[in-house]
Amino acid sequence: MDRRTFLRGSVVGTGAVALGGSLWASAAHGAPAQPGAGPYGPLLPPDGLGVRLPAGFSSRIVARSGRFVSGTLYLWHGAPDGGACYPDGDGWIYVSNSELPLVGGASALRFAADGRIRGARSILGGTNLNCAGGATPWGTWLSCEEIQFGQVWESDPYGRNGARARPAMGRFKHEAAAADPDRRVVYLTEDEGDGCLYRFTPATWGDLSAGRLDVLCAPAEPVTGPVTWQPVPRPEDWATGTRNQVPAARRFRGGEGAHYRDGKLWFTTKGDNRVWVYDAAAQVLDIAYDDDLTPPGSAPLTGVDNITGRPNGDLFVAEDGGDMQICLITGDGTVAPFLQVTGHDGSEITGPAFSPDGRRLYFSSQRGSSNSVASGVTFEVTGPFRGAA
Template sequence: MDRRTLLRATAAGGAAFAGSLWAGAALAAPAQPGPGPYGELLAADGNGLQLPSGFTSRVVGRSGQRVAGTSYPWHWAPDGGACFPTGDGWIYVSNSEVPVVGGASAVRFRADGSVADAYRILGGTNVNCAGGPTPWGTWLSCEEVPLGRVYETWPDGSRAAEERTRMGRFTHEAAACDPQRRVVYLTEDEGDGCFYRFVPDTWGDLRTGKVQVLCAPTDQVTGPVTWQDLPDRDGFPVPTRHQVGAAKHFDGGEGCWYDRGTCWFTTKGDNRVWAYDAVGQRLDLAYDDSLVPAGAAPLTGVDNITGTRGGDLYVAEDGGNMEINVITRAGVVTPFLRLLGHAGSEITGPAFSPDGSRLYFSSQRGTSGSATGSGGITYEVTGPFRP
C-alpha cells in the first residue's frame, strides 16, 4: 500500500474535528479542492497579483527602501507577521529572516489605512522567521536556528524586547497562544521536529514555566495524543526533539494558528495542515496534498498560516506557484491570490487587520529571488472578505 492509499484509509477512519471550528460543518475528512467563496482569480494587477473580483492591492514596503511617508527603510527578508489594534488604527509587525541582525519591524496605520509611521522593535537577533501574537498585545519573534530563542516584543515600540529562553532553545518557527488552557504552542522547523507547548507559571508572564512535547505513535496522523515534560529546555548537548522517546516527529514545522479550541499548524516536508483539538487532546489532518487526486492539489509548499473570525484558514506557499490558499470552514481548499514573477521567493507573514478588511503578507525575496532577501516586498490586499 503506497503512502497516498494508506493516508486515505487512515483519514477515512478518523472522526470529524471535535471541538474545532469545522465541527459544525460535520467535516469528516481533510479539505479537498473546490470552488472558493470569492470566485476565479482575475488577470494580474499592476503589482503582479492575481486577485478575485472586488479586491485590490498596494505595496506597503520594499526591502532597503523607505516606507512611504516615513524615513524608515524596510527590513530585508520579511517573514512572519501579525496585526495589533491601536487607539487610532492598527500596527502590522514583520520579522526579518536574516542572520546576525534579524529582528522585527512595525508599520503603524491610521484608521483610514494611511501609513503613520514605521520603526524597528527588535534587532541584533538571528534569522527571525515566524512567531505569533499574544492576547496581551505583544509579538513573539522566533529565531529559526539551532538553539534559537523566543523574544517578546512590544509592537508600539514602547518597551525594549525581552528574551524568553524558558520557552525552549531549538529551531523555532511559529507560536500560537491558547488562552483557555493558558499555554503557547510552538513549532520546530526540522525534518524530524516536534510540536511543543509552553505552560507559563502565570498566564501573561512568559518568564517562567515548563515546556512540554506532544507524544503519539510515529505513524499516527489522527487520534489521541499526550504531552510530556521536556527534561532540558536548553537543548544542549541533546536537542530538545531527541529528549523524549515517545515524542511525535513532524516533517518541517512551519506556521501555527489557534482559534476556539483548535491549534492549526503546517508541515512543509509533507504539505500538511494539522488540526490539534485542544479540548479532546487529539490530532487530525485538515489538509494533505497526498489525499487530493493526483495533480490536482492547489496548495503545495505549505508555510505560514492565519485565520479569520469566521473560521476560514489562509495558508501561504513557500514555492509552489506562489499562492495564498483559503481552506474554508466547509473544508474546501482553493487559491485566494497568486503572485506572478516571484518564482525564487516565498510568501510569508499573512495577517488580517483587526477589522478583517485587509490582508497583509510579504514576498520574502521578491522578483529578484536574492538569497539575502534584499528584494523583499510587503503587500496589503483590501476587499470584501467574508465575516
C-alpha cells in the same frame, strides 16, 4: 504502495490507521479539505503589481526591502517573514520579522484609520533568522529564531518596552507560536525534518519568563488520534538539546505556521504538505488538509507555510514556493486559491495577517521578483472579506 495510495486508504477509506477526519467533521468540516470553488470566485488576471485576486479586491505595496517606508526615514528590513496585526488607537500596526542571519529582528508599520502609513520602526534587532512567530493576548509579538538552539524573543509592537529573550520556551529551531488563552498555554512548532510540537505553560499567564515546556507524544502510527504531553526536563540545555530529551516525542516533517482559535490549534508541516488540527480540549490530533488526499493532480495548495484565520472559520495558508499563492480553506472543507503573486517564482509568501477590523490582509513576497533577500515586498490586499467588522 506509495504514500498517496496508503493515506487515501487509511484516512479517507477504512479509517483503520487514522480517524478519517472525525475531528474535522466535529467542527462542521467533513473529511480532509478537498479542491473546489472558493467563496470569492476565480482569480482574475494580474493587476499592475502582478497580483491575481478575485473580483472586488485590490492590492498595494506598503514596503520594500532596503527602501524607506513611505513618509518615513525607516529602511524596511530584508527577507520579510512572519507577521501579525495589532490595534493602535483608531488605526493598527503590522509587525513583520526579518529572516536575515545575525541582523534579523522585526519591524512595525503603523497605519492610520484610513490606511495611510503614519510610522515605521524597529522593535527587535541583533537576532538571527527570525522566521515566524505569533501574537500574544497581552499585545506583544513572539519572534522566533529559526536556528539551532534558537530562542523566542518577546517584543513590543508599540515600542514602549525593550525586547526580551524567553529561553524557558526552549532552545531549538523555532518556527511559529500560537497562544491558547483558554488553557493559558503557547504552542510552538519546530522547523526540523523530524521536528516536535511543544506547549509552554507560563508560571503566570502574561509572563513568559518562567514555566513548563511540554512536548506532544504519540506513536508515529496511527497518523491521527489521541495524544499526550510530557514535560521537557531541561528546556534550556544546550548539551542535550530541547528536542532530544523525551524519547516518546511525536515527530513531524518540518513544522511551519500555527494558528489558534475556538479550542483548536491549526499548524502546518512542509515535508508532507499537511495542515493539522489539534483539538485542545479532547487532546486529539487530526488532518485538515493533505495534498495526497486530493485527486491526483488537483491539489491547489502546495508548499504549506504560514497560516492565519478569520472568525468565520476560514483559514488562509501561504505557500513557500508552490504557485506563490495564499490558499483558502473554508469552514466546510473546501480549499481554493485566494490570491497569487506572479513574476516572483524564486520567492515565498510569508506573514499573512488581517487588520483588526478584518478588512485588510497583509503579507510579503520574501525575496521579490529577483529572488534576493534584499528584494522583499510587503503587500496589502483590501476587499469584501467574509466576516469583516
